[in-house]
Amino acid sequence: xxxxxxxxxxxxxxxxxxxxxxxxxxxxxxxxxxxxxxxxxxxxxxxxxxxxxxxxxxxxxxxxxxxxxxxxxxxxxxxxxxxxxxxxxxxxxxxxxxxxxxxxxxxxxxxxxxxxxxxxxxxxxxxxxxxxxxxxxxxxxxxxxxxxxxxxxxxxxxxxxxxxxxxxxxxxxxxxxxxxxxxxxxxxxxxxxxxxxxxxxxxxxxxxxxxxxxxxxxxxxxxxxxxxxxxxxxxxxxxxxxxxxxxxxxxxxxxxxxxxxxxxxxxxxxxxxxxxxxxxxxxxxxxxxxxxxxxxxxxxxxxxxxxxxxxxxxxxxxxxxxxxxxxxxxxxxxxxxxxxxxxxxxxxxxxxxxxxxxxxxxxxxxxxxxxxxxxxxxxxxxxxxxxxxxxxxxxxxxxxxxxxxxxxxxxxxxxxxxxxxxxxxxxxxxxxxxxxxxxxxxxxxxxxxxxxxxxxxxxxxxxxxxxxxxxxxxxxxxxxxxxxxxxxxxxxxxxxxxxxxxxxxxxxxxxxxxxxxxxxxxxxxxxxxxxxxxxxxxxxxxxxxxxxxxxxxxxxxxxxxxxxxxxxxxxxxxxxxxxxxxxxxxxxxxxxxxxxxxxxxxxxxxxxxxxxxxxxxxxxxxxxxxxxxxxxxxxxxxxxxxxxxxxxxxxxxxxxxxxxxxxxxxxxxxxxxxxxx
DNA sequence: GAGCACTGC
Numbered sequence: 001x002x003x004x005x006x007x008x009x010x011x012x013x014x015x016x017x018x019x020x021x022x023x024x025x026x027x028x029x030x031x032x033x034x035x036x037x038x039x040x041x042x043x044x045x046x047x048x049x050x051x052x053x054x055x056x057x058x059x060x061x062x063x064x065x066x067x068x069x070x071x072x073x074x075x076x077x078x079x080x081x082x083x084x085x086x087x088x089x090x091x092x093x094x095x096x097x098x099x100x101x102x103x104x105x106x107x108x109x110x111x112x113x114x115x116x117x118x119x120x121x122x123x124x125x126x127x128x129x130x131x132x133x134x135x136x137x138x139x140x141x142x143x144x145x146x147x148x149x150x151x152x153x154x155x156x157x158x159x160x161x162x163x164x165x166x167x168x169x170x171x172x173x174x175x176x177x178x179x180x181x182x183x184x185x186x187x188x189x190x191x192x193x194x195x196x197x198x199x200x201x202x203x204x205x206x207x208x209x210x211x212x213x214x215x216x217x218x219x220x221x222x223x224x225x226x227x228x229x230x231x232x233x234x235x236x237x238x239x240x241x242x243x244x245x246x247x248x249x250x251x252x253x254x255x256x257x258x259x260x261x262x263x264x265x266x267x268x269x270x271x272x273x274x275x276x277x278x279x280x281x282x283x284x285x286x287x288x289x290x291x292x293x294x295x296x297x298x299x300x301x302x303x304x305x306x307x308x309x310x311x312x313x314x315x316x317x318x319x320x321x322x323x324x325x326x327x328x329x330x331x332x333x334x335x336x337x338x339x340x341x342x343x344x345x346x347x348x349x350x351x352x353x354x355x356x357x358x359x360x361x362x363x364x365x366x367x368x369x370x371x372x373x374x375x376x377x378x379x380x381x382x383x384x385x386x387x388x389x390x391x392x393x394x395x396x397x398x399x400x401x402x403x404x405x406x407x408x409x410x411x412x413x414x415x416x417x418x419x420x421x422x423x424x425x426x427x428x429x430x431x432x433x434x435x436x437x438x439x440x441x442x443x444x445x446x447x448x449x450x451x452x453x454x455x456x457x458x459x460x461x462x463x464x465x466x467x468x469x470x471x472x473x474x475x476x477x478x479x480x481x482x483x484x485x486x487x488x489x490x491x492x493x494x495x496x497x498x499x500x501x502x503x504x505x506x507x508x509x510x511x512x513x514x515x516x517x518x519x520x521x522x523x524x525x526x527x528x529x530x531x532x533x534x535x536x537x538x539x540x541x542x543x544x545x546x547x548x549x550x551x552x553x554x555x556x557x558x559x560x561x562x563x564x565x566x567x568x569x570x571x572x573x574x575x576x577x578x579x580x581x582x583x584x585x586x587x588x589x590x591x592x593x594x595x596x597x598x599x600x601x602x603x604x605x606x607x608x609x610x611x612x613x614x615x616x617x618x619x620x621x622x623x624x625x626x627x628x629x630x631x632x633x634x635x636x637x638x639x640x641x642x643x644x645x646x647x648x649x650x651x652x653x654x655x656x657x658x659x660x661x662x663x664x665x666x667x668x669x670x671x672x673x674x675x676x677x
Numbered sequence: 678g679a680g681c682a683c684t685g686c
Contacts, residue, residue: 647679
């Protein structure tokens with residue numbers, strides 16, 4: 001390639017300003033030159049720039065796979081992998097799974113012929129267990145890295161290490177403008193350091209690509225509002241009265257707000273003249289049954305305007321055609337982890353500027369649009385630049401377990417893109433130690449720790465599952481079903497027509513006095529018996545068919561992992577004909593004991609008023625209304641999830657236990673706890 | 678007493 005293609009000469013990252021943006025086709029030669037020349041290329045691609053589809057094609061044509069290696073493009077979401085793979089395969093003129101394929105959990109659509117592979121970032125991380133240097137790839141493109149998902153952050157840390165070992169590897173990172181320098185600086189050698197004969201300034205390069213979206217006019221409130229739901233409905237009515245045709249997308253934070261807004265808008269529509277009434281409100285959130293979600297993708301009758309009230313799902317995960325107006329509340333619900341209490345919190349917080357920009361952009365995909373922000377311009381200036389990375393606010397136990405399994409021993413000084421607070425790291429290590437996944441020296445135990453790391457489950461649940469084959473528990477088949485159902489995170493049930501009563505009645509049909517885990521087990525068993533394709537049965541019992549099918553896949557995958565460990569499910573037990581009593585203990589008790597071996601740290605005791613307290617008696621907890629213990633007596637329970645919402649702490653997935661079991665299965669944990677008191 | 682934003686393996 002010609003020397004004069006070098007676009008700007010050496011760059012100084014701190015002074016970097018995106019050069020004039022060019023459409024991707026015009027940048028083909030420059031992109032290929034940069035990737036050839038530098039180990040790291042950062043692509044600043046605006047929305048609709050075609051980076052995800054075109055860059056892999058360019059690399060393929062330029063012969064990057066001629067040596068038999070592949071090109072991997074990571075995505076944070078499964079849906080992106082499949083849809084982009086289909087499109088690129090079409091453009092290349094093959095069917096998916098041939099030259100172009102994708103690989104996501106439960107679906108590997110690749111073959112010996114596959115050269116370009118779209119993969120979720122989490123799955124590529126798992127692949128590193130088998131192939132730590134990712135030697136089968138010539139180029140790895142980390143797409144949407146600016147979203148700062150847990151997996152892509154970790155992946156970048158690991159790629160930094162791999163780049164130091166593999167001179168031939170090329171890494172492409174796609175990013176928003178804001179983070180470009182940070183990524184380049186992170187992946188590059190330190191000042192004065194040389195890697196493969198390259199110094200900081202000739203290790204990487206940033207390229208900007210022009211987008212193909214339409215301009216979006218932004219409007220702010222003159223005065224702040226104290227009720228953004230009302231303000232949103234007001235804005236919808238104004239747009240409907242004064243603006244030309246085009247659908248409206250409203251960003252709110254959750255289901256409750258969406259339902260309220262739709263009710264309020266319904267009242268306003270009722271007041272309108274019949275010629276004005278052509279306004280269709282629609283809800284959109286992840287928990288919505290699939291058939292209702294699909295209404296978003298069906299064309300409305302001509303002459304009508306749709307108003308979609310959505311959570312953050314419409315910000316990046318889902319694209320809706322025909323949106324011309326966006327109304328942005330300026331808020332989002334965000335999960336964070338309080339390490340000192342070990343409690344997750346779901347709270348409503350202001351969005352970042354990056355989020356606000358992304359939301360506004362949703363109005364300009366088909367023609368010029370408008371975005372109405374329900375806050376003042378001044379408030380916007382005060383927003384954080386970008387959303388806090390997930391790594392810095394998550395429960396780190398699962399990811400640390402995975403890093404240990406990859407041979408990374410010093411987790412405190414690991415080269416994180418954004419180092420998490422040390423309290424998060426120590427809290428996670430404490431938990432892993434209490435679960436016997438770590439020895440006193442912080443090393444992964446064998447085989448328990450390594451097996452826990454390999455299972456795609458929370459560490460506590462992984463431990464309980466691995467304990468299920470102990471003779472005193474003998475409940476592997478049951479624990480497999482329970483673990484699979486627990487990965488649905490409370491989404492086994494769904495109310496199809498908004499009927500709360502029906503939903504509660506359905507839950508009661510499967511409920512048992514022992515608790516929620518055995519209820520989930522009952523649901524799983526009944527579903528399998530009814531038939532995997534029996535959607536009518538699911539509807540009748542307010543069950544989410546898609547999710548139950550997923551549970552069946554998860555169960556299969558877990559069983560396959562265990563099989564690899566040499567742990568096999570007893571076929572008789574799987575058919576429900578196994579030994580029901582071991583040492584005089586009924587099966588249900590053995591399951592609850594087994595759960596206690598994983599969730600002993602999550603114990604609580606019910607008080608007279610139906611609320612719970614933690615073991616130290618300091619914190620009041622409430623059974624989530626979906627629990628069988630919401631209106632049923634209990635003494636001690638273990639739970640699998642604890643979350644603070646609106647100032648109240650809820651526990652989910654509860655099972656009744658004896659206090660003695662806790663001290664029996666986790667003597668050290670409870671000895672230490674007592675010693676401290 | 679009254680309810681989970683969104684992803685992923």
